[in-house]
Amino acid sequence: MYTSLGRPSISTLVFGNVIRRQQFLIRTLGICNQVHMREAKFVSGSTLEADAENILRRITPNLDPNRHKGQAGKIAVIGGCREYTGAPYFAAISALKLGADLSHVFCTKDAAAVIKSYSPELIVHPILEESYSVRDEDKKSISSKVLAEVAKWMERFDCLVVGPGLGRDPFLLDCVSEIIRLARKSNVPIVIDGDGLYLVTNNLDLVSGYSLAALTPNVNEYKRLVEKVLECEVNDHDGSEQLQSLAKRIGGATILMKGKADLISDGGTGTDLVFMVEK
Missing domain, CATH: 3.40.1190.20 (Ribokinase)
Incomplete structure (x- = not known):
């Protein structure tokens, strides 16, 4: 289940490369833990990495002699x-x-x-x-x-x-x-990457309305998605708003746009819109 804070909001998180990738893994697999900040309030990158x-x-299972392979x-x-x-x-x-x-x-x-x-x-x-x-x-x-x-x-x-x-x-x-x-x-849960995105771009019904789907396009794959779904060019000046519109139009699925700054949105369907920015 995805975490719901009762209302859509915007969080700004600053992570190192490893942490931000792991944080996306948590979000994709539906772990009910998030770091939440008011958008106008900022703290140091080191503090956020610690959080x-x-x-x-907390969400990593402890090593336990009673666990078996696969758990x-x-x-x-x-x-x-x-x-x-x-x-x-x-x-x-x-x-x-x-x-x-x-x-x-x-x-x-x-x-x-x-x-x-x-x-x-x-x-x-x-x-x-x-x-x-x-x-x-x-x-x-x-x-x-x-x-x-x-x-x-x-x-x-x-x-x-x-x-x-x-x-x-x-x-x-x-x-x-x-x-x-x-x-x-x-x-x-499904993560769609590579040529899976080519397939989904031409068959949006495969992920539309499925909240356990996560799309991870690079620049070119994102461009094809925007042109197909929104029927316009990529907006480099207001990428976060366009990403949110794209996710909302697809409906339910989470999109991670990969780049120098990774942007994540599920279209505001129950979880925060999260900006993941490099230090």
Whole structure:
């Protein structure tokens, strides 16, 4: 559940690179802790970093001999194709380094061996297919098999990361669309990145109205979103207002616009609009 303070407000937070990324992770996964400040009141960056670190310490599970593997988080990355194997690996291994217990990668058969060779810690599922390897008459049955295989695991996952190294093959994107719909039905939080954003930009219904979705566009991906949804150019002079309008138009999903200064908004649908600015 996302934290609600009863009314939409604006907070200004100043973090170092690591802290601001971790703070976004907290927000994305729905941890009910936030740092809240009046917008007109500022304190030193070091104080804010200390506050953020305290939050991270409170929500990080203590090491406990009674805990078993998996209780600290199970993450699934949907991505990885013949051309792109690095991005899904880095997404999955980063989840482990942040403290998750298990990290899965659902990728194409061409990518599986390469990704697995990067690390024995990852659980790699070579189940996705691209158009070149599927006959037209087999697409429906193979799509059903892919979805059924992911469905067997879905209830175990605490979060899905969709898009790193995904590519833009039409058949593959159709399969991933069904996986996103399945995740929504299962109330699994979804982070959309990379070519997952290309998919969502052209199929906004996949995330519209889903408060457990987080979109993480870079400059070019954000530009495509703005042009598609708001039908205008990116406003560099009032980026926060435009971001809030974009999130509100999509409805429910949280958007993190990555850049020198990271901006986050859910459109004011129950949580604070948070500006994350580098020191």
